[in-house]
Amino acid sequence: MIRRSAPGKLYIAGEYAVVEPGHQALLVAVDRFITVRVTPAEHTGRITSALYETRYLTWYRSPDGTVVVERQSNDYVVSAIRHVEQLVREGGGELRFFDLDVHSELAEPDGRKLGLGSSAAVTVATVRAVAGFYDLPLDDLAVYKLAVLASEAVQPVGSGGDIAASAFTGWVSYTSPDRRWLHEVRERTSVGDLVRSPWPHLLIRRLDPPRPSLRVGWTGTPASTPQLVAGVRARARGGADDAAYSAFLRDSESCLDALVRALEEDDSRQVRQQIGRSRHLLTRLGATSGIAIETPRLRRLVEVAQEHGAAAKGSGAGGGDCGIALCLPGTDVPGMCSAWEAAGIRPLDLSVYSRPEDAP
Incomplete structure (x- = not known):
């Protein structure tokens, strides 16, 4: 059995x-995981996951060897299997049948997602597990690229940042690639060549852990990242709002440069300032697009954290899900968490996770 x-x-x-x-x-x-187990099978394979209404899917092979699911499905797991096996096939490897089991810690028992990037994590875990099954050595960058290719085939909206964090782990500075270039070249380029080639603009850097500790609060309201991102981009780009969107992009880039530098230099004042600046930029973008990125409960989460000495903002696409607090020196963490709970915000028992360098 292969477990990743x-x-x-x-x-x-x-x-x-x-x-x-x-x-x-x-x-x-963060230290909640999706775990994928792969075991050999014969003639057919089965994918088992609580994410499926039927709890499992049975898969076969088409005459050319491609994975075919019994019910029409092009989800992240199936797409990840297909892309890893294409790499195996390009290298002259023999395709085999296997059963694949998915276990997730990224949702509540009732199925509500916590906003921790389950789609990215299941794609990365599947890439690693299937590659392990075929004894295919992949470094973190190759895992990232295969997972992006698999995800883009299912839902071509997003930056790939969640995939980078899941593949590299720890604190990750990420600059997104040119996906228009990716869409154009993948039609005429093998998976192996795409994985080996440099991607325009892509930059992934794992940072040393900074001094401020991270605390996370959950609003209890799940949000749809693809819908929010598509809605904000559609409304904020073009026409009279295009200049404001361009200004947002420039200001965000400046903010990120300053924030990463502040974390690396342990400059608490600048960390607080740049986290606040990032929050302000997102609030302004929400006003421009007419979409509430910072909901009332996220606003309260931030206010409570600031009252107790932390630098705080919403995390991700907003509209619900989680907010983060960087606990600078002097932060009253127990008081903040108690006040969150009193406001109906659940502190999550999460820590930053860095995979050991020698782990697969």
Whole structure:
């Protein structure tokens, strides 16, 4: 049996801007995981997951060897299997049948997602597990690229930042690639060549852990990242609002440069200032697009954290889900968490997760 896990993620700053090629974000991987187990099978394979209404899917192979699911499905797991097996096939490897089991810690028992990037984590975990089954060595960058290719085939909206955090782990500075270039070249380029080639604008850098500790609050309201991102981009780009959107992108880039530098230099004053600036930029973008990125409960989460000495903002696309607090020196963490609970915000028992360098 091959067993591989991938962590969830949270955005620290750079949301929405990072969707545009060449713009950056700061993310962390967190210590809740999706785990994928692969075991050999014969003649057919089965994918088991609580994410499916039927709890499992049975798959076969088409005459050319491609994975075919019994019920029409092009989800992240199936897409990840297909892309890894294409790499195996290009290398002359023999395809085999297997059963694949998915276990997730990124949702509540009732199925509500916590906003920790389950789609990215399941894609990364599947890529790692299927590659392990075929004894295919992949470094973190190759895992990221295969997972992006698999995800783009299912839902071509997003930056890939969640995939980068899940693949590299720890604190990750991420600049998104040119996906228009990717869409154009993938039609005429093999998977192996795409994985080996440099991608325009792409930059992924794992940072040393900064001094401020991270605390996370959950509003209890799930949000749809693809819908929010598509809605904000559609309303904020073009026409009279195009200049404001361009200004948002420039200001976000400046903010991220300053925030990463402040974290690396342990400059608490600048960390607080740039987290506040990132929050303000997102609030202004929400006003421009007419979409509430910071909901009333997220606003209260931030206010409570600030009252107790932390630098805080919403995390990710907003509209619900989580907010983050960077606990600078002097932060009253127990008081903040108690006040969150009194406001109906649940503190999540999460820590930043960094995979050991020698782990698969």
